[in-house]
Ligand SMILES: Cc1cc2nc3c(=O)[nH]c(=O)nc-3n(C[C@H](O)[C@H](O)[C@H](O)COP(=O)(O)OP(=O)(O)OC[C@H]3O[C@@H](n4cnc5c(N)ncnc54)[C@H](O)[C@@H]3O)c2cc1C
């Protein structure tokens with residue numbers, strides 16, 4: 259038994275953690291769960307912000323020990339790895355040969371399984387969509403314990419990826435890596451003095467750059483509402499020197515992290531709990547641009563926050579909520595303006611606000627569509643916890659009503675009635691049908707799935723229903 | 737404060753029942769255990785949405801582990817376990833009854849060990865939790881009245897002291913409560929000054945964030961500090 263939580267530390271709970279180091283171990287666990295009528299929650303690195311990989315008192319299958327890279331072919335750029343391999347390992351493995359994943363998230367501490375279960379996006383979401391689009395094959399295991407191979411030709415492939423571990427476990431995946439001219443990116447920095455300008459720069463930069471991300475100052479108000487910095491980047495055409503490559507490949511802890519020491523109770527980092535301190539930092543960041551153009555290695559560019567391990571602990575004990583609505587392109591400017599204004603009016607100013615542009619991705623659970631997303635980090639002050647939660651609940655309802663979507667990796671608020679607000683009825687039905695085929699016993703669950711009421715067709719917990727679709731898994735046995 | 741998830745073993749009457757009522761009243765989620773289902777139900781009626789009942793005989797120690805797991809699941813976790821089950825059958829001055837004495841040990845000591853070990857395992861693993869054992873001032877000295885009862889409370893106190901010394905580094909609190917006479921069904925037949933359970937429960941709840949042995953009255957703390965030092969030859973001559 260261990261105490262766990264998501265990255266936001268909001269869902270502290272105790273659970274039985276069972277390390278899974280091979281396929282057979284998972285099969286045995288499934289059998290045991292059936293006999294003892296228990297459910298299983300799959301967990302990678304636990305880097306989802308909310309309760310997606312948790313289950314109070316539940317059985318947690320920890321897939322990190324399944325961490326072998328099974329095959330890497332430089333001629334095709336195809337890499338096959340087990341689900342527990344971390345993105346950091348994977349990136350290092352291929353970068354040495356001049357490759358990089360098509361899509362990476364803002365932290366490299368995640369596992370491949372977790373990344374595909376949520377179908378992560380990166381700073382190039384407007385161009386490359388989601389990680390799932392670069393996958394050529396997955397091997398999965400539903401509740402019957404049979405390993406199946408799924409490729410983009412199988413409809414279920416498009417359902418499993420992004421399925422938040424609710425159909426079963428992704429055991430391994432094959433991904434197409436992209437070739438890089440160098441390990442460095444040419445980064446351009448722009449200062450936007452308003453939200454309107456953010457969008458203008460974004461539209462311009464996303465037309466020909468590979469990556470683009472906006473860092474907003476949540477404190478800026480009035481004319482300056484939404485001001486901040488924008489980083490756009492593309493791979494450098496100038497090949498990396500030995501030293502640059504070595505530096506990129508070497509895991510390191512930044513000097514800043516040593517000074518800020520977020521693990522220490524009274525580390526300097528805890529100053530960030532105070533809104534005033536954050537305000538000054540934002541102001542400095544927005545007003546002082548040291549360079550408007552620089553070269554940066556891809557680890558530093560993509561995984562900026564990894565240089566400060568456990569930075570989220572700065573916000574304990576209240577924890578951190580990330581609220582990330584995905585708003586259709588045309589509405590985004592106005593919607594985000596209102597959202598930022600509402601945050602200020604209620605005195606909930608996010609410690610971090612990150613703007614990204616997305617395009618639709620062909621998966622059943624496409625959380626983005628053609629959208630802009632604004633990821634707002636709210637440190638939770640215990641004395642205002644319930645006000646913050648009801649504020650965010652209100653925003654969720656409002657935004658969903660206006661056609662926004664939300665991402666399970668960040669969510670802590672979605673309720674059963676909300677799924678139908680951003681998933682078409684036919685799609686909901688398809689997901690329900692897939693759940694009944696792959697997991698008729700409702701073996702796979704999570705605190706998030708429970709909260710959202712995501713289960714196989716109504717039946718008594720743990721027992722297959724008479725009359726559910728006769729299981730006919732698509733996909734080839736492995 | 738976040739509501740606590742609490743197990744009270746011996747929650748159908750007396751001190752355990754009162755602790756359940758007071759904890760539920762302040763918002764905690766409580767599971768109560770004891771043999772008599774109807775008595776448990778009566779306690780739960782006080783606040784049915786926050787008090788769950790689990791009929792269980794603590795002498796059936798082999799059933800404890802599975803039940804413990806089920807209860808933790810129902811509660812969604814566990815922050816506090818209170819072991820309050822205890823018996824003190826009447827013993828005549830000339831009575832030396834092995835079966836009766838063993839029965840006392842089975843409830844007051846063996847049951848306590850079974851439940852506290854389960855909680856200790858869990859609390860140590862997660863690095864948090866509070867364990868409370870209801871001992872008694874009766875465990876501080878071997879008085880003539882109820883030899884096995886005194887011995888059982890002494891055993892409980894020493895066992896809990898060991899747990900405390902094992903677990904303090906893991907962030908787990910182990911508390912031994914040493915009440916004097918309480919006004920409960922256990923002492924109905926005794927005529928002496930007794931503390932109302934409502935008062936005792938309140939003091940215990942207030943002391944939940946303090947590790948160690950706790951008397952419920954300052955006078956007891958002082959008196960027993962002295963009594964414990966007295967040589968037996970003197971102690972036995974004191975009128976009680
Ligand atoms: C600092 C930070 C920055 C981030 N930036 C981004 C970003 O830029 N873009 C983005 O998209 N996300 C981002 N995220 C979110 C993160 O990438 C996702 O939550 C990711 O899913 C975490 O992977 P994990 O291995 O930790 O999975 P977990 O959090 O452990 O699990 C996530 C989900 O996957 C399921 N799961 C885990 N393993 C498997 C498996 N093998 N098979 C089936 N299901 C499984 C779990 O049940 C759960 O539902 C960020 C998170 C952090 C902390």
Ligand SMILES: NC(=O)c1ccc[n+]([C@@H]2O[C@H](COP(=O)([O-])OP(=O)(O)OC[C@H]3O[C@@H](n4cnc5c(N)ncnc54)[C@H](OP(=O)(O)O)[C@@H]3O)[C@@H](O)[C@H]2O)c1
Pocket residue numbers: 745746747748749750751752769770771772773775792793794795819820821822823824843870871872873914915916917918919920921922923
């Ligand atoms: N009363 C006092 O003066 C006094 C003083 C100091 C310490 N204490 C201690 O305080 C604790 C509570 O006693 P109390 O005064 O409240 O007495 P009580 O009213 O008789 O309560 C005793 C509780 O223990 C339970 N119990 C007894 N045998 C059990 C068994 N085999 N399995 C499960 N549960 C069992 C009883 O429930 P069921 O009968 O329903 O099983 C009841 O809930 C005891 O440990 C006692 O030694 C009491």
